[in-house]
Amino acid sequence: MLEIRQETKKDYEEVYNVVKTAFETAEHSDGNEQDLVIALRNSNNFIAQLSLVAIQDSKIVGYILFTKIKIGEYEELVLAPLGVLPEYQKQGIGKKLIEKGHEIAKEFGI
Numbered sequence: 462m463l464e465i466r467q468e469t470k471k472d473y474e475e476v477y478n479v480v481k482t483a484f485e486t487a488e489h490s491d492g493n494e495q496d497l498v499i500a501l502r503n504s505n506n507f508i509a510q511l512s513l514v515a516i517q518d519s520k521i522v523g524y525i526l527f528t529k530i531k532i533g534e535y536e537e538l539v540l541a542p543l544g545v546l547p548e549y550q551k552q553g554i555g556k557k558l559i560e561k562g563h564e565i566a567k568e569f570g571i
Contacts (some may be wrong), residue, residue: 463554465516467510472514472521475520476521477495479521479522480542481495482544483523483544483546483547483550484544497541498526501528504528506529506530508527508528508529511528511562512524512525513526513558513561513562522545522549523543523545523554524558525542525543525555525559526541526543527562527566528541538566538571540562543559
């Protein structure tokens with residue numbers, strides 16, 4: 462059964478590895494997506510409640526991060542990155558992470 466929850470600091474190393482592994486064979490990747498996560502966590506645009514992990518088989522298999530962005534006078538969200546371990550891809554995990562992120566964002570009025 463898939464569980465989606467907010468990331469905790471204890472998850473950071475595992476999330477780093479999940480994102481790195483998820484993008485190793487991606488067609489469009491600069492190989493730094495896992496480092497982007499660290500940079501975004503340390504930015505003023507980070508929203509902890511929108512840093513989510515997907516857990517299946519007692520391990521983190523997917524990750525999504527939404528951060529704030531200012532477009533003119535409007536505050537919006539940007540999604541990056543979204544990564545799922547290759548052996549768990551094409552099972553709807555990414556879609557469920559996006560949907561949960563949208564649900565939480567609506568609770569924040571975003």
